[in-house]
Amino acid sequence: MRAVLLLTALSAASSSTVQAVSIQSCTLLTVHSNAEIQLFHYENNMNLCWQVSCAAKHANGVLVFRWMDTELDYDILAINDVPHSGNTTVPPTYFNGSVAVKFASDSDKTGLGFSVTATCTLPLTVAPPTIVPPTISPPTYAPPTDVPPTYAPPTDAPPTLVPQRPTTAPLRCIDVKVQREPVTVALLAYTNNMEECWIVKCDAGEGVLAVVFLSMDTEPGYDHVYVDDVPYSGNSTLPPPTSSDGSVRIGFVSDADKTRTGFLATATCSVRCTHIEVLADPVAVDLLDYENSMNVCWLVTCEADAGVGILVFSWIDTELDYDVLRVDNSLFTGNSTVPPPKYFNKSVALGFTSDADKTASGFSATVTCTVPETHAPPTVAPPTSAPETDSPQPTCTEIEVPDIGVAIDVIGYTDNMDECWFVFCAADMDGVLYFSYIDTEPSFDFVYVDDVPYSGNSSIPPPTYFGEGIVVNFTSDAGKTRQGFSAMAKCARRCTDVTVRADPVAVELINYIDGMDECWRIECGEEDASGELVVVWINTEPTFDVLYIEDVALSGNSTVPPPRYFSDNLFVKFVSDAGKTRLGFSMVATCTTPTKAPLTVAPATPAPSPAPSPVPTRAPPTNAPPTSAPPTYAPAITVSPPPDTPSDDEPPEDAEQTVSPPP
Secondary structure (H helix, E strand, O other): OOOEEEEEEOOOOOOOOEEEEEEOOEEEEEEOOEEEEEEEOOOOOOEEEEEEEEOOOOOEEEEEEEEEEOOOOOOEEEEOOEEEOOOOOOOOEEEOOEEEEEEEOOOOOOOOEEEEEEEEEOOOOOOOOOOOOOOOOOOOOOOOOOOOHHHOOOOOOOHHHOOOOOOOOOOOOEEEEEOOOOEEEEEEOOOOOOEEEEEEEEHHHOOEEEEEEEEEEOOOOOOEEEEOOEEEOOOOOOOOOEEEOOEEEEEEEOOOOOOOOEEEEEEEEEOOOEEEEEOOOOEEEEEEOOOOOOEEEEEEEEOOOOOEEEEEEEEEEOOOOOOEEEEOOEEEOOOOOOOOOEEEOOEEEEEEEOOOOOOOOEEEEEEEEEOOOOOOOOOOOOHHHOOOOOOOOOOOEEEEOOOOOEEEEEEOOOOOOEEEEEEEOOOOEEEEEEEEEEEOOOOOOEEEEOOEEEOOOOOOOOOEEEOOOEEEEEEOOOOOOOOEEEEEEEEEEOOEEEEEOOOOEEEEEEOOOOOOEEEEEEEEOOOOOEEEEEEEEEEOOOOOOEEEEOOEEEOOOOOOOOOEEEOOEEEEEEEOOOOOOOOEEEEEEEEEOOOOOHHHHOOOOOOOOOOOOOOHHHOOHHHOOHHHOOOOOOOOOOOOOOOOOOOOOOOOHHHOOOOOOOO
């Protein structure tokens, strides 16, 4: 597979925003505002180098990694000779002059590559005068000696020597208007006594604004970044992504002491859709005699009880190939073909864009929603429109997962894509699909996992377990594109079914061995019952032997997690490597039915009291049913205590005090 190297300019500040010139073994990369270095599906025995510098003389730069996936410990990406490999998070790298980016791969395995963004900004060298404290104390803070002592400040810390730290975001702001391209809001290598503010909003006041912070590093507790008056400081936690129909205010205030590297954020605007809810009567959706440079969107939904909808077009007339109508992920232009009827269960999205040249008549459509009886009538949902929900779509590529797993990914995708995969395991095996990253155009390009949509890059889809198979679908519209996504599907021996009824059940593994891969599917046997899984103790080789409870990974022996509650079923998996082993783990699963009355489970052998007991809970402990006692205190089964010694060698000292069973 051929490696793809992209040098992408993110700003239109100049016609040559990124200049690449070969100097000895490195490529000189001069950045005016923003630039990207991307390497997709690299090859073996590669040796690349970039010398990144800012075009402006006094500009400050930062390298921010969006993602990285290389062969661990063998294919190395070095930033100023600091090596990184695998798929871990690389911290931002700040530089004043230049920074060296090197990549080298060996002759064996390869990975997906990496993507890094370089940003250069000019620092503000003059602090606003209102922040600099006066050198002479004003009379109100340093009164004359004849003023009564009650007004004199303490001699050990006069207020004139301690500048007041601001408690609210500054008010003087710079307007930042965001159009179709992302805009960077950054303050790098800031100085003392700064007070800056930006009002970020969509151009022309239309669209949904999203602000995402890529990095932040300020003096903790003293230098603050404000997002709509909410303060953030330090570098341990980034401000969360913020969206708004109006504007977002970003402020920054530093005190008179230490400084750090600053912050970097990006702002984007997406089209705001008009919501049309259809009730019993049909509703017209049309655009007549449209104008140039339009970008509009409609989200059509049926009322909660209205059932299934159908979108029927009467006619369409747009400038061929330039003015485009989008129906979900299908594109239509011109006037020769009327879009076919569109059936939908929950909603359907329509979008229309026109360029700055010619126009035409537009389009007209009608939406009708009907309530199905048991199944959708043939006129609303013809059998040929969609397959059964538990079978793959006819257009999907069928992939049987091999023993080593299989990658499902789309890297550097294009417009108007519609790809589908049906992934399944061999007989008597279950599978799991987990994502390493996702980066698509928010709200327009989607990854579907069994009809559950994911878009953007703010969160990675959670692991999904499957038995018969799983459908993965990717669609992109005719607008912008991003990096894509990468997922891995693996299969293992079908999980052991554990059915819990009235009595608790132990799920444990004592003195495990190397190379284990075990799985349990825990479910309650009674209808409407709810379950609880309690980890009594755990002692595994840290980082290498891992117990998974759904998407939570546990390792070592330092922390016992809180109880895990479930309604349908719960997947538990344990994996050990080929190295050391330890004692294992022990858990208790309990299921309860809340509709049962407490008195019905009282034993019948004791003679009834002549007078009714005022409180049912006063019965002796020996008469209490097993399900009434929480498993963490008195499980109604015998839980295996940790053995005295492990199977391989002595556990470290940190395990000796935690392997005993609870009192």
